[in-house]
Amino acid sequence: xxxxxxxxxxxxxxxxxxxxxxxxxxxxxxxxxxxxxxxxxxxxxxxxxxxxxxxxxxxxxxxxxxxxxxxxxxxxxxxxxxxxxxxxxxxxxxxxxxxxxxxxxx
Numbered sequence: 001x002x003x004x005x006x007x008x009x010x011x012x013x014x015x016x017x018x019x020x021x022x023x024x025x026x027x028x029x030x031x032x033x034x035x036x037x038x039x040x041x042x043x044x045x046x047x048x049x050x051x052x053x054x055x056x057x058x059x060x061x062x063x064x065x066x067x068x069x070x071x072x073x074x075x076x077x078x079x080x081x082x083x084x085x086x087x088x089x090x091x092x093x094x095x096x097x098x099x100x101x102x103x104x105x106x
Contacts (some may be wrong), residue, residue, distance in 0.1 A: 010043075014084050017046065028043065045088065049099045057073065
């Protein structure tokens with residue numbers, strides 16, 4: 001079971017993403033990944049999530065020409081917020097959460 005500090009930092013990876021999208025979670029992950037496998041897991045999960053949903057957003061942006069992309073962008077935005085909140089809650093509870101629909105690159 002991860003300790004309180006690890007749980008708070010893993011939760012911060014998700015929550016700070018609402019304000020700094022990429023840079024905040026990246027800094028926390030890079031500074032603490034060697035000290036805690038729990039923070040490393042959640043940092044990798046968030047970075048994979050960010051990369052995957054950026055690719056989905058680019059594809060949806062291109063599909064706006066066909067009008068399908070408008071709907072996809074709305075769905076993508078809602079899914080991004082929901083999965084980030086769920087990830088933060090699970091990280092605080094001390095559980096590992098695998099975000100659906102992402103590429104596991106890292």
